[in-house]
Amino acid sequence: MAKHTGRGIAAIEYPTGMNQNGDPSQCWIKVKPDGRIDVFAGTADIGNGSKTIQSQIVAETIGVPYDWITYDNSNTDSSPVCTGTFASRATFVAGKAAEKAALQVKQKILEIAGKELEIDPTDLEIVDGEVVAKGAPQTKLSVGDVAAAATWGHGELITGTGAQLKPYAAIIDPETGEVDLPPHSAISYAACSAEVEVDDETGEVRVVRLQQCYDVGRAMNPTLVEGQIEGGAMMGLGLGVLENCYPYYPSVEHRGGAFGSYLAPGMEDMPQIDTIMIENPSADGPYGAKGIGEMANNPQPPAIAAAVHDAIGVWITELPITPERVLRALEAKTEPRREGKKVVFDGELSVNAVSKGGITFEVPA
Amino acid sequence: MKVVGARIPRYDGVAHVTGRTTYVDDVSVPGTLWAKALRSPHHHAGITTLDTSKAEAMPGVRGVITWKDVPLLEYGHLSALGIPADEPLLAKDEVRYRGQPIALVAAESEELAAEAVDAIEVGFEERPALFDVREAFDSDAPKVHQWGNWYPHFEGEMDRRQIRKGDIERAFDEADTIVQGVYRPAAIEHAPIETQVCQVVPEANGRLTIYSCTQALYFSLGVVAAHLQVPLNRLKIVGGTTGGGFGGKVDTATETMACLLVLKANRPVKWRWTREEEFLCSSTRAPWHMELATAMTKDGWILGQKMLTLHDAGAYARFSPYGLTKHSFHHTGAYSIPNLHFDGYVVFTNRTPTTAMRGFGVTSVSFAVETHLSRVAKELGLDPIEIRMRNANRIGDTSPNGVAYTDPSTIDTLQAIADAIGHELPADYRTMTNEPRAGELLPEHLVAQVGSTEGH
Amino acid sequence: MNLTVNGITHGVDGRELATLLDVLREDIGVTGPKAGCHQGGCGACTVLVDGEPRRSCLLPAGYADGTEITTVEGLGTPEKLAPIQQAFVHHYAAQCGFCTSGMMLAAHAYIDRGGTDDHDAIQQALGGHVCRCTGYSKIIDAVAAAARGDSFDLTTTAVGKYTTMATGGGE
Numbered sequence: 001m002a003k004h005t006g007r008g009i010a011a012i013e014y015p016t017g018m019n020q021n022g023d024p025s026q027c028w029i030k031v032k033p034d035g036r037i038d039v040f041a042g043t044a045d046i047g048n049g050s051k052t053i054q055s056q057i058v059a060e061t062i063g064v065p066y067d068w069i070t071y072d073n074s075n076t077d078s079s080p081v082c083t084g085t086f087a088s089r090a091t092f093v094a095g096k097a098a099e100k101a102a103l104q105v106k107q108k109i110l111e112i113a114g115k116e117l118e119i120d121p122t123d124l125e126i127v128d129g130e131v132v133a134k135g136a137p138q139t140k141l142s143v144g145d146v147a148a149a150a151t152w153g154h155g156e157l158i159t160g161t162g163a164q165l166k167p168y169a170a171i172i173d174p175e176t177g178e179v180d181l182p183p184h185s186a187i188s189y190a191a192c193s194a195e196v197e198v199d200d201e202t203g204e205v206r207v208v209r210l211q212q213c214y215d216v217g218r219a220m221n222p223t224l225v226e227g228q229i230e231g232g233a234m235m236g237l238g239l240g241v242l243e244n245c246y247p248y249y250p251s252v253e254h255r256g257g258a259f260g261s262y263l264a265p266g267m268e269d270m271p272q273i274d275t276i277m278i279e280n281p282s283a284d285g286p287y288g289a290k291g292i293g294e295m296a297n298n299p300q301p302p303a304i305a306a307a308v309h310d311a312i313g314v315w316i317t318e319l320p321i322t323p324e325r326v327l328r329a330l331e332a333k334t335e336p337r338r339e340g341k342k343v344v345f346d347g348e349l350s351v352n353a354v355s356k357g358g359i360t361f362e363v364p365a
Numbered sequence: 366m367k368v369v370g371a372r373i374p375r376y377d378g379v380a381h382v383t384g385r386t387t388y389v390d391d392v393s394v395p396g397t398l399w400a401k402a403l404r405s406p407h408h409h410a411g412i413t414t415l416d417t418s419k420a421e422a423m424p425g426v427r428g429v430i431t432w433k434d435v436p437l438l439e440y441g442h443l444s445a446l447g448i449p450a451d452e453p454l455l456a457k458d459e460v461r462y463r464g465q466p467i468a469l470v471a472a473e474s475e476e477l478a479a480e481a482v483d484a485i486e487v488g489f490e491e492r493p494a495l496f497d498v499r500e501a502f503d504s505d506a507p508k509v510h511q512w513g514n515w516y517p518h519f520e521g522e523m524d525r526r527q528i529r530k531g532d533i534e535r536a537f538d539e540a541d542t543i544v545q546g547v548y549r550p551a552a553i554e555h556a557p558i559e560t561q562v563c564q565v566v567p568e569a570n571g572r573l574t575i576y577s578c579t580q581a582l583y584f585s586l587g588v589v590a591a592h593l594q595v596p597l598n599r600l601k602i603v604g605g606t607t608g609g610g611f612g613g614k615v616d617t618a619t620e621t622m623a624c625l626l627v628l629k630a631n632r633p634v635k636w637r638w639t640r641e642e643e644f645l646c647s648s649t650r651a652p653w654h655m656e657l658a659t660a661m662t663k664d665g666w667i668l669g670q671k672m673l674t675l676h677d678a679g680a681y682a683r684f685s686p687y688g689l690t691k692h693s694f695h696h697t698g699a700y701s702i703p704n705l706h707f708d709g710y711v712v713f714t715n716r717t718p719t720t721a722m723r724g725f726g727v728t729s730v731s732f733a734v735e736t737h738l739s740r741v742a743k744e745l746g747l748d749p750i751e752i753r754m755r756n757a758n759r760i761g762d763t764s765p766n767g768v769a770y771t772d773p774s775t776i777d778t779l780q781a782i783a784d785a786i787g788h789e790l791p792a793d794y795r796t797m798t799n800e801p802r803a804g805e806l807l808p809e810h811l812v813a814q815v816g817s818t819e820g821h
Numbered sequence: 822m823n824l825t826v827n828g829i830t831h832g833v834d835g836r837e838l839a840t841l842l843d844v845l846r847e848d849i850g851v852t853g854p855k856a857g858c859h860q861g862g863c864g865a866c867t868v869l870v871d872g873e874p875r876r877s878c879l880l881p882a883g884y885a886d887g888t889e890i891t892t893v894e895g896l897g898t899p900e901k902l903a904p905i906q907q908a909f910v911h912h913y914a915a916q917c918g919f920c921t922s923g924m925m926l927a928a929h930a931y932i933d934r935g936g937t938d939d940h941d942a943i944q945q946a947l948g949g950h951v952c953r954c955t956g957y958s959k960i961i962d963a964v965a966a967a968a969r970g971d972s973f974d975l976t977t978t979a980v981g982k983y984t985t986m987a988t989g990g991g992e
Contacts, residue, residue, distance in 0.1 A: 009749045009782065010735040011775050013699040013758065014727055019691035022446075042582045046610035047917025047954045051376040060368040071376055073605035076586050076597075084581020085607075086615050086721055171690075174521035177528035177707075177766045183694055187770065191753075191778035193786050213781040213987075215774035222986065223372040223913045223978040227955060230981070231916065234956035235611075235723060238553070239732075245552040245649050245717075250496040250677075252408060252463070252716050257641040259862030259951055264556050267944045267957045274983040276781045280774045287369050294724045301550065301728075302735030306749065309739065317736055319550040341540065343744055346547035350656060351499045351673070358502025359710075361673045363545055363658040364537040372978040374910050381918030382906040382925065384853025384893035391852040557953055558857040558865050558919040608855070608919030609953050640858035781987060 001201040005208075008306025010192045014295030016285070017185030018087045022168030025094035026080035027101040029058065031158035033151040035129065035144030037064060037105070039071045042082035043094040048293055049224040050090040054098040056220060057286050061102035062109070063126030064143055080161075088291025091220060092185050093164050095286040100162025108158045113146045115154070186282035188290040190214040192299035194240075195271075196307040200330060203323030205241045205308055207269070210300060213276035217290030225292065226275055232296020233273050238265040239297060240304035241321050263320075317346055340365060377606075388608045389562045389576045390637060397564065398427050398471040400626055400636035401478035403485050404646060405460035405467060408715040409495075409507065412458050414488035417468055420481040425473040428629035429481070432457040435625060436594040442584060442615070443687055444591070449518055451510065452681035452718065454592055454621055460489070461509060461680035462717050464646035471626040471634050494715035498654050498675040501712045509680065509713040516678070516686055516711035524710070526686075526693045528765045531704030531813075536669025540660035544741045548657065548733035552677075553650035554643075555722055559608020561647060562637040563619040565627045568601075573627060575602045575620050580610040585617040592621045593628075600624075612721035613648055616683070651685065651719035652677045653729035657737045660704070665745055665752040668810055669704030672696055674729075678711045679718040684725070685711045691726035694766055698734035699753070699775040701762040703814050754779050754794055761801045761815045769816035773799050822886035826851055827895030837883030841875075842866045844882040845892065853893035853922045857951070864950035867923035868892050874930045893922035896929060902975075904967045905929045911973040912963035916954035924950050928964040938965035958982070 017023060027041040039058050043050045055069040073079055082094050106126060113131040114121035123134050131146055133139035150156045169183040195209040210233050219225045242263040247254050256262035281288025301319055309315050314329040337344040342365055351359050380386040417429040432438055432455040441450035456467045468485055472478035493507035500506050501514040508514065517524040537543060564576040579585040582602045590597050607614055619636045626634045638647065653676055660669040674692060678685035689709045696707050724731070742749040757775035764770065776797050783790050797806075801815060824831050824841075826849055836844050840859070845851045845868070854877050857865030861879040868877045869891035897903035905925050908914070915921040924947065931946035943964045952960060962982060966973070 007786070008739060009753070009779075010731065010739075011699045011753045011757070011779055012727075012731045012735065013695065013773070013775065014724070015691070015695065019687065019694060019726070042605070044580050044582060044605050044607050044610070045377070045917075046580050046607040046614070049375060049916070052373065055376050056368045056371070056373060066368050066373055073582075074603060075605070076582050076600070076602045079582070079605075081583045082581075084579075084584050084615060085610065086580055086612060087725070171520045171766075174519060174523050175527060175529055177526070177693060179766045179768065182768045183766070187773070189699060189774040189778050191775070191782040193782050211782060211785045213778040213785070215778055218370070219986070220369055221371065221373055222984070223981070224375075226981040226984055227913055227916055227959065230956035230958045231954045232723070232956070235953075239550065239728070243551065243553045245554055245644075246652070249549075249551060249652055250498070250714070252496055255645060257644045258860045259556075259640070259858055260860070262554055262556070262644060264554070264951055264953065265956075266951065267948055267961070270944070270957050270961075272983060273956065273958055274785060274985075275981055276778075276785060276985045276987055278774060278777050278781065278987040280772055280777065283771060295727070296723075298724045298728045298731040299735070301732045302739065305732070305736045306739035309743070315546075315736075315740060317546060317548045319732065342543045342545065344545045345740065346545075349547040349549065351654075351675070354497065354499040356500075356503040356505070358504065358506070359499070359673075359675075361656045361658075361671075363543060363671055364534050365543055372980070374975060374978050375913065375915070377918070378910040378913075378915065379899050379902070379906075381915040381921050382893075382902065382909045383897065383899055384922050385899070386918050387852075388855070388919065390856060391846075393847075393850070555953075556951075557917070558855070558863055558951060559917070560857075607917060609917040611953070637856075640860055640862070777987075 004198045004200060004311040006196050006307040006311025008194050008303040008310060010299040010303040012295060012299045013187050013189050014298060015184035015187050016092045016291035017089045020169045020183045021166035023083040023089060024163060024165040025082040025097040026163040027097040028080055028161045029101045029105050029159060031105060031147045033148050035147040037069050039069060040079045041073050041094060041098060042079035043073050043090050044085045046085050048085060048090055050085060050094060052224060053091050053220050054095055057095050057098045058102045061099050062106045064129045088294045091289050092285045092291045095289060096164040097162040099286040101160040104160030105158060109143060109146050112150045112154060113141050116141055116149050186285055186290045188215050188292050188295060190295060190299055192303045194300060194303035194307045196304060196311055198308055198311040200312060203326035205321050205326060207237050207271040207304060209272045211274040213278060214292050215278045215280045216292050217282045217285055218279050218288035219277050220289050225277060228293045229275050229296050230273050233300055234265045236297035236300030237269060239319060240301040244320055315345060386606060388559055388606060389564055389578045392564050392576045394564060394566050394633045397633040397635050398473060398630055399475040399478045400469055400471050400623055400634050401482045402466045403468040403482045405463055405465040407460060407489055407491055408463050409492045410460050410489035411492060412456060413490050416486040420470060420484040423481050423484060425477040426470060426481045427632055428471040428626050429468055430625045430629060431455055431468045435592055437592050440588060440591040442588060448686050462715055464717060469622045469626055471630050496714050498677045498712040498714060509715055514713050516682055526689050526709040528693050528705050528707035530765060533669050533671060533704045533706040536660040536704035540668055541663040542661045543658055544661060544744055545658040546737050546740060548655045548736060550653055550729050550732045552652040555611040555613035557609025560638040560640060560643040561618045563623050564635045565623040566633040567627050567631055573600050573624050575600060577602050577604040577620050578607050578614055579604055579617060580607055580614040584615060585620055588617045589621045589624055593624060611723045612725060616648055616720055648718050648720035650722035655729060655733040657733055659741060661741055661745060663745060665747045665755055666808060667700060667702045667756050670702050671706045674709035675712045677714055679714060679716045681718040683718050684721045685719060688726035692730055695727045696730050697765055698730060699758055700756040701758050701811060701814050703810050705765055750779050750783050750788060751794055754797055759802050760799050763814055763816040822883055824885055824890060826890045827892060837881060839882050840878050841880040841882045841885050842877035845877060851892050851894055855919055864923040865920050867926050869926055869930055874927045893925060907973040907975060908963040908967035910975055912959050912966060912979045914960040914963035920950060920952045924960060932968050936968050938968045
């Protein structure tokens with residue numbers, strides 16, 4: 001009766017944007033007479049922070065302070081199309097639409113400032129809310145004054161629109177799965193080490209530490225990225241050792257209908273989570289960003305499964321790795337079937353053992 | 366000035382910590398009715414009778430809807446992508462999972478609505494139910510669906526998603542070792558702290574304002590408009606602030622039915638699922654059944670991979686065909702494997718329909734491929750980090766469907782993890798990069814893998 | 822019955838058996854406490870009743886007759902945030918925000934009772950509050966910082982305790 005420690009490794013990749021693309025996001029921006037910026041987009045904020053990220057992108061792209069931005073995603077009357085907040089697409093796809101809209105606004109501000117200052121707009125730039133002549137920083141006009149001039153003097157509304165859409169990547173050969181275009185907006189990568197402690201008496205697996213490295217493309221807001229990575233890690237821990245709608249799957253009985261009967265990870269389950277961020281920018285995401293929200297719960301379950309094997313010498317490949325499964329596996333100590341150069345694990349779980357021939361899994365040798 | 370890259374506080378951070386963020390349940394509209402659903406108590410049954418007259422006659426009940434009230438009964442989120450809809454908004458003559466909605470009541474209070482649900486007379490004829498995806502293909506298996514037990518509408522009229530690459534027979538023939546395993550991640554609840562909820566208000570101009578917790582305002586707008594058969598500008602979705610969403614709130618689970626009740630009662634309607642409904646009736650992450658066989662050389666090259674995936678979709682397709690396709694595109698994980706044979710099926714069972722959840726389609730692959738590779742490393746006596754770095758996608762390597770990778774980082778992320786855990790890598794692994802393969806890292810079997818990154 | 826909510830006394834009749842949560846939200850119009858489960862299982866509805874954290878979805882409103890109730894609205898205002906609110910902003914302890922008010926009130930009571938920045942003690946005090954977004958690390962960091970009496974720069978957010986930026990990233 002003892003506690004055993006183990007470590008497991010996993011490396012994963014995950015696409016940004018809807019698989020096969022074809023998922024538009026749009027944005028439009030208007031500028032108030034004092035230069036404050038109103039951004040309209042249809043991207044729901046599910047806690048991921050899309051309101052924050054898109055506001056940052058617009059502020060950075062135009063060249064105004066962050067707190068000049070109002071962000072409105074509140075309804076489908078004022079906001080243009082956004083396919084939605086899923087498929088790790090909010091920062092990349094919707095963010096790109098915001099960047100494009102902001103570039104138009106910037107251009108318009110420079111044009112009107114050019115008229116006011118009688119300087120070619122290409123010789124102007126916007127720095128921290130002021131339009132400044134390149135190389136002559138004493139010649140400047142605040143963005144607020146430009147917006148006022150547009151409104152009261154030129155009779156113009158400063159606006160910008162942006163849309164991001166990668167064309168749908170069709171499967172041109174259903175036999176091979178070949179596609180005619182890249183089916184993703186970007187791909188991101190991560191690696192994870194899980195340390196566990198397994199109690200061979202109770203069967204309990206405790207995840208002690210998760211060390212993770214993500215290629216985030218560009219950390220648009222490192223704190224928000226950490227939030228995705230840490231929150232995802234806890235969800236991955238749940239997948240690995242706690243959560244199950246159907247505790248006796250495939251049976252549908254004993255489904256938990258309350259937090260008291262469904263094991264969502266709680267504070268008591270927390271491991272130490274170490275985050276390493278690498279920035280390998282995407283070619284065409286806003287400021288090089290990649291989407292990492294969803295993949296954040298993918299590397300932990302396999303790293304935990306490998307760590308459990310490292311600790312107690314049994315492979316448990318049905319999730320979650322519950323105390324019951326640990327104890328049963330320790331008791332059974334099932335060895336793989338070895339036939340020639342084949343090593344066959346989990347034979348009892350295979351369709352070959354359960355189906356009456358309706359479906360088989362044949363492996364050449 | 367640097368805004369991008371800065372650790373700026375959340376745009377709505379102060380609103381969150383002062384309790385001022387408005388979620389759907391915080392919207393209060395005078396005269397609002399409460400909705401409650403009659404749900405199937407059976408996993409699989411025919412509906413023999415359905416009589417709502419007693420419920421409708423109860424004092425305080427302002428409207429009851431059944432399938433007869435839905436202008437377009439079947440519409441799916443993926444209809445726009447040519448994936449045929451299979452799920453009625455409200456069950457018509459058959460229920461295929463416990464918890465499936467059959468009728469919806471609007472009444473003056475939540476309690477009255479619940480009493481009226483109990484007063485609906487409904488008769489069932491129980492039918493055999495299917496729960497094990499591995500039995501779905503047998504001739505004596507219970508039939509879940511009019512389409513059969515698996516989804517038949519992939520491109521080319523195929524009943525499965527296929528990937529074929531290289532010469533799988535040769536890879537297994539040339540292998541030193543073949544490792545086989547079965548991987549089965551579980552169904553998971555999304556369990557956001559805010560349950561599914563909507564509030565629909567009839568406006569003076571005939572429009573409907575839908576306060577929604579959807580993760581996808583325009584997706585949901587399209588779905589509601591299609592079921593109601595109205596133009597998009599008849600509806601206004603108010604939302605954008607969601608009390609947690611992990612995929613399940615892409616489902617548009619409440620909005621359409623609440624709109625139909627509003628049209629019937631001409632009063633505002635609120636439908637807030639109880640936590641028990643959220644757990645027992647809302648869609649889950651799918652359970653998956655994956656069988657993997659890899660053809661390995663003794664020094665740790667993956668020559669080929671054969672895979673069978675059964676995606677337990679539950680009773681209806683919803684996003685599952687999309688999820689399985691994504692799964693197939695990523696079924697090699699972070700590795701370049703030249704010879705592939707993948708068959709995947711979306712299998713129907715009599716459980717709650719599954720839907721997208723964080724990592725959709727790929728969480729399963731990551732578990733299967735990575736656990737399997739750990740097993741392979743152990744079996745071959747190789748280092749688990751080195752075997753991953755050796756086979757990792759490089760710039761220019763091609764994906765299962767022939768697309769060249771442009772900016773992979775598996776090698777960097779693994780080097781960082783090796784450093785973090787104090788795992789000493791050999792010199793050639795310490796200096797390894799993502800650049801296209803050459804020399805020892807371009808064995809003969811990978812030569813044909815290198816594609817063109819131009820135009821991507 | 823009389824319920825004093827954030828210093829204002831409300832007379833509410835005939836709702837003694839309703840849950841305190843429903844009375845706060847529906848009768849008094851204080852919507853900070855959230856209905857996450859109505860089962861006492863998530864903690865999103867937590868309010869302070871005479872300073873003690875209580876799950877208002879399980880508490881008959883009549884039980885709170887004559888007590889002082891504090892909700893998130895009573896902690897501080899946007900112009901004058903309470904320390905725990907500042908800590909939650911600076912440490913990015915709220916993502917979707919739905920569990921936040923219950924979480925902060927439990928934390929506020931913990932610190933009021935003399936709670937320290939000890940990780941395990943905070944875990945104990947906030948145990949049973951479910952957050953599905955953050956993974957809890959930043960919540961614990963926020964509570965610890967408030968317990969220590971840190972002062973908070975609200976123009977920026979804290980770097981994660983175990984974070985390494987391999988390249989760039991605005992440190």
